[in-house]
Amino acid sequence: MSLDASDVEKIAHLARLGINVDDIPGYARNLSDILSFVEQLNSVDTTGVEPLAHPLEATQRLRPDVVTEGNNREHFQQVAPETESGLYLVPQVIE
Amino acid sequence: MAWETVIGLEIHSQLATNSKIFSGASTTYGAEPNTQACAVDLGLPGVLPVLNEEVVRMAAMFGLATHSTVAPRSVFARKNYFYPDLPKGYQISQFELPIVHDGYLDVELEDGSSKRIGITRAHLEEDAGKSLHENFMGKTGIDLNRAGTPLLEIVSEPDIRSAKEAVAYMKKIHSLVRYLGISDGNMQEGSFRCDANVSIRPLGQEAFGTRAEIKNINSFRFVEQAINYEVERQIMVLEGGGEVVQETRLFDADRHETRSMRSKEEANDYRYFPDPDLLPVELDEAYIAAVRESLPEMPDAKKARFVSEHGLSEYDAGILTATREMADYFEAAAQVAGAAGKLTANWVIGELSAALNRDDCDISNSPVSADMLGGMLLRIEDGTISGKIAKQVFEAMWQGEGSADEVIDKQGLRQISDAAAIEGIISDVLDNNPKQIEQYRGGQVKLFGFFVGQVMKATQGKANPKQVNELLRKLLDG
Structure with missing residues (x-):
């Protein structure tokens, strides 16, 4: 499978990455190589094999429904770039 | 041309747990911003989600109550998208292997007939935080208290054919989750909301038309309005020679219309993959049997029992079993009143409901308790007061003047039967x-x-x- 320039732009957009236009052909080639490498897996016959959801042969441990975390807002907000009235402030996201 | 409407609903029901789905932070509504958002909810580096056992039990209850398969093995997946109220950059949800799938619900329609609506799946996921767009000097404020709140997303088959059917189905699910005690169903607080997938096709055509998804509708009335508007809009587009675009739309409750929400270059691509932080959830037969054992009486069964046991009409039994609170109130009052089912039903549906409505009061904190109403009905039954005087007694009880017997004595209302x-x-x-x-x-x-x-x-x-x-x-x- 090979990716073209528009695929690279779309992937970059979905990942919110700004990329240099000059680098796009290189990314396209590298990403295509990775896909070709992984594509080898398609040659294995997986009929009747249950899809693997996790490499560990274990199942989910559950925790009781108990509130164990108190209010640590002040502590957490020390590392936030900007806060006001207890809210985290971020660049405006509505047009 | 005659058109047929095709609707599928995705209902998000918040599960009534104490703590969040993957963390030990509280889920209490209305707290100060970010006081209930812990390191896991904030998506800080190095944290790991641990699944709340209650959400699994609640999802299983829902599955069993809707004739669905409760999956012996289900898997959590990451749904990737960027928005500031989703700090991890992904929402933990379920994709290929949901915890509940392939069930149905029978819904009663206005004409008295019944219709079966298929339930494709119900999966567990975490809610996002809240964005506040007003008054922060050109910035957006983020409150992450809601982040990580457990949701059950219930997806119907495209079996619904009108706005009225959609409302009937949504009401039935609403009543069901409240009966099961797995959600408070509070629509004002956003605990129960839905997305509607709406399309139309020429009557008789097999293939579905292109659908629009109307997001985040939070009342029964809005569901009906939004769907009706959307159907009219699509008919106009198609009959005008145009094409319906597959898109997300938003219902504007003030203008009673739906509006396009996202432009097409931002077409969603969530790149789901199994979340490596969470192991598959496995439920054995003994677990599912124990959950089945714990199910309360379901609305339909209760309704049938009210008809046979209390001699009520189908209609009255339907009203009384619409919510578990009302059904419990009725049964408690009828028992005190000496099993006077029909009389009790008349008072609960008539006088009591009218008073609750008038004073905008919920039956669970009615000033006249089931015991009090039952006590008064007993006095009608034994001839102490007439039905007419009873209205006066009821009003006095409502105003907090004591039990029926106290009111009757104090106001000298004993019936003259000499x-x-x-x-x-x-x-x-x-x-x-x-x-x-x-x-x-x-x-x-x-x-x-x-x-x-x-x-x-x-x-x-x-x-x-x-x-x-x-x-x-x-x-x-x-």
Whole structure:
């Protein structure tokens, strides 16, 4: 499978990455190589094999429904770039 | 051209847990911003989600109550997208292997018929935080208290054919989750909301038309309005020679219309993959059997029992079982009233519901408790008060003047059932109205009501109406 320039732009957009236009052909080639490498897996016959959801042969441990975390807002907000009235402030996201 | 509407609903029901789905932070509504958002909810580096056992049990209950398969093995997946109220950059949800799938619900329609709506799946996921767009000097404020709140997303088959059916289905799911006690169903607080997938096709055509998804509708009335508007819009587009675009739309409750929400270059691509932080959830048969054992009586079964056990009509039983709170209230009151089912039903559906409505009050904190209402009905049954006086007693109880017996004693409302006493009063009435007697005996039989009224007036409504009627007849006609 090979990716073209528009695929690279779309992937970059979905990942919110700004990329240099000059680098796009290189990314396209590298990403295509990775896909070709992984594509080898398609040659294995997986009929009747249950899809693997996790490499560990274990199942989910559950925790009781108990509130164990108190209010640590002040502590957490020390590392936030900007806060006001207890809210985290971020660049405006509505047009 | 005749068109057929095709609708599928995705209902998000918040699960009524104490703590979040993957963290030990509280889920209490209305707390100060970010005071209930812990390191896991904030998506800080190095944290790991641990699944809450209650959400698994609640999802299993829902599955069993909707004739669905509760999956012996289900898997959590990451749904990737960027938005500031989703700090991890992904929402933990379920994709290929949801915890509940392939069930159905029978929904009663307005014409009395019943329709089966398929449930494709119900999966567990975490809610996002809240973005506040007002008044932060050009910035957006983020409150992550809601982040990580457990949701059950219930996806229907495209079996729904009208806005009314959609409302009936949504109400049924709403009633069900409340019966099961797995969600408070509070729509104002966003605990119960839905997305509607709406398309139209020429009547008789097999293939589906292109659908639009209307997001985040939070009331039954809005569901109906939004769907009706959207159907009209799509018909206009198609009949005008255009094409319906697959897109997300938002319902504007003020303008009663839907509006396009996302432009097409931002087409969603969530790149789901199994979350490596969470292991598959495995439920064995013993677990599922234990959950099945714990299920409360379902609305349909309760309704049927109300008809057979309490002798109610289908209609009354349907109203009384619409919510678990009302059904419980009815049963408690009927028991105190000495199993007077029909009488109790009339009072709960009539006087009580009217008073609750009038004072915008919920049945669970009604000023007149089930015990109090039952106690009053008992006094109607044993002839202490008439149905008419009972309304006065009810109002006094509603105003906090005590139990029915206290009100009856304090206000001297005991019914007069002593025949001699009633006869005396009737004689007085007849003596004072000779002209009316003449007219009555001259053929104006309607005047009978006048005499009843006079007797009731003389006794402040306390005379036993049945006896008054009998004795009056005897004295007037005899």
